[in-house]
Amino acid sequence: MSIFRNVVFIAAISGLLAGVVLAALQTYATVPLILKAETYENAGGGHEHAAAPVAGTEATAPAAGAETTAAQTAAPAEEEAWAPADGAERFAYSALANIVSGIAFGLILVAVSEFAGGIANWRQGVFWGFAGFAVFTLAPGLGLPPELPAMPAADLGARQIWWTLTVVATAAGLALIAFKQSLPLAILGVVLIVAPHIVGAPQPESHESPIPADLHHSFVVAVTITNLVFWVVLGAVAGYVRNRFMSEPAPSLNGRLA
């Protein structure tokens, strides 16, 4: 299991560093916008949490009654669920989530790049980082832009499925273009990247939102740029340390990507 262990080491070092950088950037760039959006959310009487009392007042038809019991049993659980206290505790859990996810994205990036021969140096790592950014941020973000609390959105499950399929299709498309030296497969790659956006992401019935458009726009920019920096740092550090752990050196491509 020496290869598995080495991948974990490389992912841990690069993920820890990139996760710390991302947590710092988010504290400055995205979290203040989330907190601002929550003031609109609270002023508007909450979003989906408001469904329970409304259902309770309209509980006349038997069908509506069944929905009400479901809503009533769900509502207390939601209120009782633990949440970190605002301030230091909330920041600590966000930072922890960032670092753990940095290491997890690092595992994916390093493992996939090893299938392609390994990342030879930090510059190649930057390009691997761009690929990760395109797959996990850019492509799903085109159809499902980063959301602030209180913004309208389609069914959560449907959005999660579209997000996952878009990530898989974009990754497969990029791999076909980068690693198969064949025109038909490159065209198939482009089709795979475009297809999720022709199908289209699940959208809410109405885009009417209590969140001002300029606040949302600032948030989309902040999320996209902080994620770009995260992926570039992750890839560059992974490329920098990779040859210190792997016994087989990655082929240096002399400026060529594939």
Add this chain to the structure above:
Amino acid sequence: MNTVSALGTDVSSQSRSMQLALAALLGLFVVGFLGFSHMDVVHNAAHDYRHSMAFPCH
């Protein structure tokens, strides 16, 4: 793996692929848990992270 014989090459490359696939799956599992878990506790703890990573949330 530095002492791979010519005969052992196939087995070694198969084991290499298995280990790489295992590492990638572990990463996907953790990302999925952090970003997609419907458990309220996970959602609340990772709330700002999920919004800031543009995961579908709420």
